[in-house]
Amino acid sequence: MIKEIELVVSPDDIHDLQKIETKILFQEKLKPHSLCYFKIRKRSIDARSKHPVYRLKVVLYVDEQPVLEINSIKYPDVKNAKSVLIVGAGPAGLFAALRLIELGLKPIIIERGKDVKERRRDLAAINKVGKLNPESNYCFGEGGAGTYSDGKLYTRSDKRGDVNKMLQILVQHGATEDILIDARPHIGTNKLPQIITEIRETILNAGGEIHFGTKLMDLEIKNQQIKAAITNRGNFETKHLILATGHSAKDIYYLLRDKGVLLEAKPFALGVRIEHPQYIIDQAQYHCSARHQNLPPSYYSLVTQVKDRGVFSFCMCPGGIIAPCATDENEIVVNGWSPSKRNNPFANSGTVVQVSVNDVSKNPDEDPFALLEFQSKIERLAFNAGGGNLKAPAQRMVDFVNHKVSTDLPLNSYLPGLTSADLHQVLPSFISERIKDALPQFGKKIPSVYGNGGYFTNEAVLVGVESRTSSPVRIPRDKDSLQHPQIKGLFPCAEGAGYAGGIISAAIDGQACADAVLKTI
Template identity: 85%
Template sequence: MIKEIELVISPDEIYNLPKIELKILVQENINSSDLNYFKIRKRSIDARSKNPVYRLKIVLYINEEPHLQLQTVNYPNVNDAKPVLIIGAGPAGMFAALRLIELGLKPIIIERGKNVKERRRDLANINKQGILNPESNYCYGEGGAGTYSDGKLYTRSDKRGDVNKMLQILVQHGATDDILIDARPHIGTNKLPQIITSIRETILNAGGEIHFETKLIDLKINSNEVVAAVTNNGSFDAKHIILATGHSAKDIYYLLSRKGLLLEAKPFALGVRIEHPQYIIDQAQYHCETRHENLPPSYYSLVTQVKDRGVFSFCMCPGGIIAPCATDDNEIVVNGWSPSKRNNPFANSGTVVQININDVTKNPEENPFALLEFQSQIEKAAFIAGGGNLKAPAQRMVDFVNHKISSDLPSNSYLPGLTSADLHQILPKFVSERLKEALPQFGKKIPSVFGNGGYFTNEAVLVGVESRTSSPVRIPRDKLTLQHPQLKGFFPCAEGAGYAGGIISAAIDGQACADAVLKSI
């Protein structure tokens, strides 16, 4: 028989397989000779008590031969198959390409940025010299924004598609199988480039094409049908286009508007990225002065309501780094990422306030770019306050709540450097005042232990601005065909179109758009 059980294991025992097996035998009252094999299906940490434990879901094969083969996808050669153009080589675009190959169609990807290896030089210039390449940065290039900003794979998108299949594909291309069992799976920025390269090789080996440093500048349309994409490197004939350009490609929205295509203003969230010393979070969450070596750096998820508006943590990065993620000159945008070991001494997370459409405009139909322009204004104000060279405005947490400009700033992970500033002067008042009320509330949820100050402490720094939580523009599409209602053969996809957030949900939407292309053909 095959049976699934739950087992509680201490951090001391989590990597001791003989000990885990012994606990299984005792708990289930079975003989060792009857247990052919056991497999951990899910692993999570329960830190609610003073002694954190791991909770495991384990599949037992009792007098049954195990089925251990990884579910891999076979990719046929599609060199001579019907072509489908994909705009963007982020997770949506690359997973759309894999699915097209699986379906017997030929993907042709165009990507405005560089390949994953060549992007590194541009990121080094951003971090060390404050020099931005608008076409190659943390957002643009092979793998998209996720490649060099963490690779967190946690999602609530189970209803959208097969999450496990997306994880299996990543394992097939080099990710460790830990991502199949961890409750909050994570790859790490240091490991993602190799996986992205492996996915590229799969696409090319199957007969697909990828064109880097190739930017979409126009669409050719005939009788409400797309016929070609015009780029800086020539035109690509295309009767089917998957648009997977991500949430920062503002120029794409304006291009679509010039072509007379319907766009919609969309709510997003705005705030700051908050960084603590990691030990403060560990001590509070694990209830111990020193984190056990078999426990990962702790994370948190915080949410509260202030004046009928949600304030919440977003994209939490244990052992992480704050990164400059602007895509245009004279703007500051921050995000966070973690290496695979999450061994940086800091913990950071976006902490944001929901922005509603009527906060910005009463007539969104007249200007679908109202929230995009609002977002841009805040990012430019942050750049001015930072003083240039991608330095970001920052303020200690308690100082922010007390409306006090910090006389100095704590050690931090933001490489271009921080400038002490009054963040209340950069953020809209309805955002800053809600953050001001929320932070002491969050302090009660992660209180001081061992005299460390807890969450609400001046050892924490607020860095502005966290503004790219999601797209402030939606590109509408039909719910059944996934095509733009005004343009046949044009499939708005994932984050940039307003339909997904995060690597896995974007990958799922990319594959869904590939399925929709096949149906339309």
């Protein structure tokens, strides 16, 4: 008999398989010899009471031997197969390439940035001296923004089969099997580069190609059909192009506009990244003075309505770091990431408000770039308020609510440095005023314990600006063929096209585009 049960386990026992087995035997009234095998399928933390516990979903094999699952995908040799061009080596592009190989097609990836090893030098220059390389940074390069942006793998997608396949592929390339069972799976920025390297090797060993430092400059389109991609390193002829350039490749939108390709404005969210000392969040969420060693740093998810518009936390990074994610000079963009152990002393999260095209344009139907240009304007204002060298404007939380410029700023994780500023002068008022009203409300949801001030405290710092939550432009596509409605062979893909958000959803969309390509061949 095979059955699935739910089991409650204390943090003390979560890593002791013998104790977990004993609990199973007791709960299910089984004799020891009858339990042939058990497997933890899902693991989550329940911190609603004063004593947090783990809740497990466990598959039991009772008087029956298990059949070991082999989920590794075998990739055929496609060196001489029909080729498909992919622009962008982020999660969408890489997973599209893996799926194309599965389908017997040869992927050719062009990527404007560098491989993961070479990217590290440019990231060091960003953090140490505020020097930005517009072609190699936190957004551009092998693995895309996902490589150095935390590695959170949970998604709102309800395509559970697809999600599980993406996780299995990551495990096949070196990720821990914990991501298969954790309710909020996470790899960590420190471990992602090696996994991305392994995926690259799989693509190359199967006969695919990857060209770094190769930037898309133009497209050859004849009779509404893709013919070639023109790059700084030559032309790539193709009738099938998966465009997976990510939400920060603004030049691609302008290129498409200049080619007469239909584009649409798309709502996005704008705000700040907020950082607390991690212990404040742990104490409030776990109801304890000190977090148990077998509990991970705690996270939160917050949302409220202010003046008929949502204000919500975004991309929460326990034990994390705030990163400078600009892609052009004279702009400030911040994001967050965590290492695999999430052992930094700070917790950060975006806190943002939705922006629609009606907020910024009098002719929304005629202005697909209205939100893109609005986004760029705010990022330039943040740069000026920071004072240069990628220093970011910042303000203590209570000071922000009281419209007071902070006389000093707390210790923080943002390596280029912070500049005390009035963030109400950086953000538009319809954003800043809503965030101002939301923060005390969030403070009631994560209240003060042990005298630490809780969420709403001047120990927290607001850092501007969190502006790359999603693309402010959509590249439309047919819902069935996934091709652009005007251009045959052009497959807009994932975040840059406005159809995904995050590593897993981008990976799913990349594989969906690969399937769509096969149908046209």
